Amino acid sequence: MESFEINETTYTVERARLRLWIRLEDIQKFIKQAVDHKDANKLARYLCLYVSTACDIPVKELHSASWMEVVTAFTSILLTNQIKLNLPFMRQGVEEDEEVPWDYEGRDWFVYANMFAKEYGWSLEYIGELEVEDAFSLFQEILVTRQLDNEWEWSLTDKTHTYNKATKNYDPVQFPRPIWMQKEPKEPKKVKIPKFLIPVGNVISYKDENTIH
Amino acid sequence: MRILSINEALRLYYLLEPYLPEDMSVDLLDFVGTIISNMKEVAPEAFIDALGVILDKTREEVLAEVQPEESGILLAEALVDNSLLSLRDFIRTLENG
Numbered sequence: 001m002e003s004f005e006i007n008e009t010t011y012t013v014e015r016a017r018l019r020l021w022i023r024l025e026d027i028q029k030f031i032k033q034a035v036d037h038k039d040a041n042k043l044a045r046y047l048c049l050y051v052s053t054a055c056d057i058p059v060k061e062l063h064s065a066s067w068m069e070v071v072t073a074f075t076s077i078l079l080t081n082q083i084k085l086n087l088p089f090m091r092q093g094v095e096e097d098e099e100v101p102w103d104y105e106g107r108d109w110f111v112y113a114n115m116f117a118k119e120y121g122w123s124l125e126y127i128g129e130l131e132v133e134d135a136f137s138l139f140q141e142i143l144v145t146r147q148l149d150n151e152w153e154w155s156l157t158d159k160t161h162t163y164n165k166a167t168k169n170y171d172p173v174q175f176p177r178p179i180w181m182q183k184e185p186k187e188p189k190k191v192k193i194p195k196f197l198i199p200v201g202n203v204i205s206y207k208d209e210n211t212i213h
Numbered sequence: 214m215r216i217l218s219i220n221e222a223l224r225l226y227y228l229l230e231p232y233l234p235e236d237m238s239v240d241l242l243d244f245v246g247t248i249i250s251n252m253k254e255v256a257p258e259a260f261i262d263a264l265g266v267i268l269d270k271t272r273e274e275v276l277a278e279v280q281p282e283e284s285g286i287l288l289a290e291a292l293v294d295n296s297l298l299s300l301r302d303f304i305r306t307l308e309n310g
Binding site: 031032038040043048063064065066067070071075 | 216217218219220221222223224226227230295296299300303304307308310
């Protein structure tokens with residue numbers, strides 16, 4: 001377990017549970033913004049807020065401590081709370097223009113709380129105390145279940161096939177899946193071509209064509 | 214020289230940042246020496262402000278109380294004691310996400 005000292009008092013860093021972990025992630029976003037704007041006051045304030053939130057240390061005490069102590073504390077908390085999961089739904093990048101009009105500061109926690117409460121009927125206190133890895137794994141399972149339910153409902157509608165005038169046949173229409181649920185395309189298999197099928201004479205490949213002028 | 218608080222250290226860092234040497238391989242003394250000579254030449258105001266941060270004084274107090282010949286040594290001592298290289302590394306880590 002990581003520990004650090006602030007003004008000669010030793011603190012131990014414990015791994016944050018879901019609600020606190022999300023709060024720390026939110027503060028990290030403000031730290032990144034302060035760094036990007038090179039704003040010393042805001043950066044100092046958010047670094048202290050991060051440490052204070054994680055370890056319940058009064059902010060005033062952190063402002064009077066040496067910068068090295070605060071940075072050491074921040075780094076210890078950051079390292080302790082790194083998640084080692086690499087779930088498929090996490091690999092889908094969120095683009096900036098994906099922000100929705102109903103978004104607000106600190107909403108992430110309520111998104112998870114709403115999902116878990118609705119799905120499992122858990123209380124906010126119980127959800128807030130979940131292990132972060134468990135919460136994310138469950139979150140993905142909820143997303144998968146919802147997607148499969150939607151696909152099932154889709155299969156019962158008349159939208160599953162569309163008439164193709166050219167072929168005079170019905171083409172199947174799949175319910176769209178998020179990218180992280182789609183199979184990754186594989187490299188085509190290398191197939192050996194029998195010698196008698198290879199053209200005779202001087203064969204110029206596309207690679208050679210690019211170099212020949 | 215006293216160790217700065219997080220607020221003071223970051224204020225000092227951003228005052229000095231434009232004058233940090235490009236060469237990352239230099240040792241601490243060369244690093245500090247380059248910053249001070251860069252600042253004295255092109256940004257005397259920033260130099261005085263940096264002294265103000267490390268001494269916890271206003272610009273006017275620095276001008277009235279600090280002898281010009283000792284100013285460079287004062288700043289150099291503060292940068293060494295406050296391990297400016299470590300602070301720079303920390304902020305660069307944050308910048309790179």
